[in-house]
Amino acid sequence: xxxxxxxxxxxxxxxxxxxxxxxxxxxxxxxxxxxxxxxxxxxxxxxxxxxxxxxxxxxxxxxxxxxxxxxxxxxxxxxxxxxxxxxxxxxxxxxxxxxxxxxxxxxxxxxxxxxxxxxxxxxxxxxxxxxxxxxxxxxxxxxxxxxxxxxxxxxxxxxxxxxxxxxxxxxxxxxxxxxxxxxxxxxxxxxxxxxxxxxxxxxxxxxxxxxxxxxxxxxxxxxxxxxxxxxxxxxxxxxxxxxxxxxxxxxxxxxxxxxxxxxxxxxxxxxxxxxxxxxxxxxxxxxxxxxxxxxxxxxxxxxxxxxxxxxxxxxxxxxxxxxxxxxxxxxxxxxxxxxxxxxxxxxxxxxxxxxxxxxxxxxxxxxxxxxxx
Amino acid sequence: xxxxxxxxxxxxxxxxxxxxxxxxxxxxxxxxxxxxxxxxxxxxxxxxxxxxxxxxxxxxxxxxxxxxxxxxxxxxxxxxxxxxxxxxxxxxxxxxxxxxxxxxxxxxxxxxxxxxxxxxxxxxxxxxxxxxxxxxxxxxxxxxxxxxxxxxxxxxxxxxxxxxxxxxxxxxxxxxxxxxxxxxxxxxxxxxxxxxxxxxxxxx
Numbered sequence: 053x054x055x056x057x058x059x060x061x062x063x064x065x066x067x068x069x070x071x072x073x074x075x076x077x078x079x080x081x082x083x084x085x086x087x088x089x090x091x092x093x094x095x096x097x098x099x100x101x102x103x104x105x106x107x108x109x110x111x112x113x114x115x116x117x118x119x120x121x122x123x124x125x126x127x128x129x130x131x132x133x134x135x136x137x138x139x140x141x142x143x144x145x146x147x148x149x150x151x152x153x154x155x156x157x158x159x160x161x162x163x164x165x166x167x168x169x170x171x172x173x174x175x176x177x178x179x180x181x182x183x184x185x186x187x188x189x190x191x192x193x194x195x196x197x198x199x200x201x202x203x204x205x206x207x208x209x210x211x212x213x214x215x216x217x218x219x220x221x222x223x224x225x226x227x228x229x230x231x232x233x234x235x236x237x238x239x240x241x242x243x244x245x246x247x248x249x250x251x252x253x254x255x256x257x258x259x260x261x262x263x264x265x266x267x268x269x270x271x272x273x274x275x276x277x278x279x280x281x282x283x284x285x286x287x288x289x290x291x292x293x294x295x296x297x298x299x300x301x302x303x304x305x306x307x308x309x310x311x312x313x314x315x316x317x318x319x320x321x322x323x324x325x326x327x328x329x330x331x332x333x334x335x336x337x338x339x340x341x342x343x344x345x346x347x348x349x350x351x352x353x354x355x356x357x358x359x360x361x362x363x364x365x366x367x368x369x370x371x372x373x374x375x376x377x378x379x380x381x382x383x384x385x386x387x388x389x390x391x392x393x394x395x396x397x398x399x400x401x402x403x404x405x406x407x408x409x410x411x412x413x414x415x416x417x418x419x420x421x422x423x424x425x
Numbered sequence: 426x427x428x429x430x431x432x433x434x435x436x437x438x439x440x441x442x443x444x445x446x447x448x449x450x451x452x453x454x455x456x457x458x459x460x461x462x463x464x465x466x467x468x469x470x471x472x473x474x475x476x477x478x479x480x481x482x483x484x485x486x487x488x489x490x491x492x493x494x495x496x497x498x499x500x501x502x503x504x505x506x507x508x509x510x511x512x513x514x515x516x517x518x519x520x521x522x523x524x525x526x527x528x529x530x531x532x533x534x535x536x537x538x539x540x541x542x543x544x545x546x547x548x549x550x551x552x553x554x555x556x557x558x559x560x561x562x563x564x565x566x567x568x569x570x571x572x573x574x575x576x577x578x579x580x581x582x583x584x585x586x587x588x589x590x591x592x593x594x595x596x597x598x599x600x601x602x603x604x605x606x607x608x609x610x611x612x613x614x615x616x617x618x619x620x621x622x623x624x625x626x627x628x629x
Binding site: 373377378384407411413417 | 472480484486490492493495496504505506
């Protein structure tokens with residue numbers, strides 16, 4: 053969807069003339085009360101569920117959560133997936149032409165914040181005729197957007213579902229992000245962000261960035277179990293190679309993930325999304341007091357975390373829960389004992405899926421009761 | 426769940442619900458399937474939160490629509506501010522706790538009043554079992570000694586002493602048998618001890 057009115061950004065910059073890619077599933081009911089907004093994390097998109105007729109292998113990133121009969125049942129809810137600004141899946145981003153110059157934005161693309169994304173999502177909701185969402189939902193960075201919705205637009209959502217997220221990044225989180233950014237920024241093919249014009253792609257930088265990021269998505273136990281110290285050539289010599297090629301399975305896996313990622317992801321997008329993560333801190337303007345930051349919220353909350361997630365650990369989710377309780381908000385908190393680290397929010401786990409399903413069923417119950425009344 | 430259903434299914438909870446004020450802000454420590462809190466919300470317009478550790482109970486509580494916080498009570502009630510609840514419930518959970526005293530002190534901190542229930546170890550069939558030289562197994566203590574989650578065994582007299590030490594004043598207590606109060610020889614004839622407590626006013 054195209055927007056001609058410029059978007060004022062938190063940085064003070066403006067983004068004029070932009071497009072938001074979105075996808076919808078299910079249908080909006082007559083009362084317009086069954087809309088659910090799904091917010092994506094770092095490398096995902098508006099393509100939340102299902103596949104396309106012409107791309108049967110391109111499964112939506114949260115297909116185990118969203119779809120007919122799934123926890124977020126698209127036979128009941130009108131689900132919207134939206135690609136955030138600055139991303140590289142169709143919404144306006146650094147790779148698109150800057151109307152002012154006619155050339156790709158590159159380094160000139162403004163930095164965006166979680167709040168800016170939420171503002172843009174709200175404008176999309178306006179266009180789609182949705183005054184109030186039944187729920188706004190997301191995991192990780194998507195959870196930050198959901199939380200931000202509850203603060204910025206308290207009356208526009210009844211439920212807020214925040215999974216494997218945090219009210220702000222820790223120094224360690226920012227440190228990992230900066231290592232990733234440095235890998236991209238120092239890649240000679242990056243050309244200060246204007247690599248499109250040089251017809252290069254800073255693939256090596258992107259690859260290393262993804263490798264670093266990927267480490268933080270997995271738990272130590274999970275890595276130990278999947279890879280351990282297994283050697284790549286275990287079937288043949290099963291010995292060290294005494295060079296800097298691939299010895300261990302984990303090296304092979306990470307390099308493969310990095311290579312795959314660098315094929316499809318945009319370096320400028322990676323940079324600006326990690327910055328948006330770093331900047332997110334709704335308590336900041338309240339002197340660091342999250343309770344005050346959440347005082348204006350009106351939604352009911354489902355907060356969920358995973359025991360082995362060391363990127364955004366359960367402790368960080370508990371900070372949100374504690375602040376909500378201090379404000380006497382309605383909140384359900386599930387701390388799921390799952391082995392898969394941060395990635396668990398994207399994976400199938402009966403306890404996790406069960407709690408989300410139970411909570412979303414409750415939302416549906418309220419809608420159904422509203423229709424009966 | 427209405428009061429009749431609660432009375433039939435969980436007579437002990439139905440009795441205890443009488444002690445919770447209308448519109449009270451309630452913390453249910455070890456809320457189980459959430460039936461009590463749901464009843465208090467519907468029947469007495471209460472608000473509040475339940476704490477539960479077990480995955481299956483958290484799921485049931487979520488289904489019931491109460492605010493359940495998955496949390497290990499052994500970690501204390503640090504999520505909750507001082508004096509933030511009118512009533513703190515701790516029903517048939519205390520006997521499973523490693524740190525009973527610490528939890529009781531935390532209950533005193535977050536709530537004005539507390540209602541605590543636990544199986545009365547001095548219930549006469551338990552005494553008879555011990556006299557026969559066996560650990561008691563009954564409806565209120567339905568486990569064998571080697572697989573019981575009840576790591577703390579207390580009697581009405583014992584608990585009263587600890588509660589007072591932890592800064593709680595006993596407003597009243599009853600012993601229930603099959604959900605009905607026992608007035609004559611409660612420490613002998615009641616299988617479930619229920620205490621209604623309040624924070625003792627600080628001495629000036």
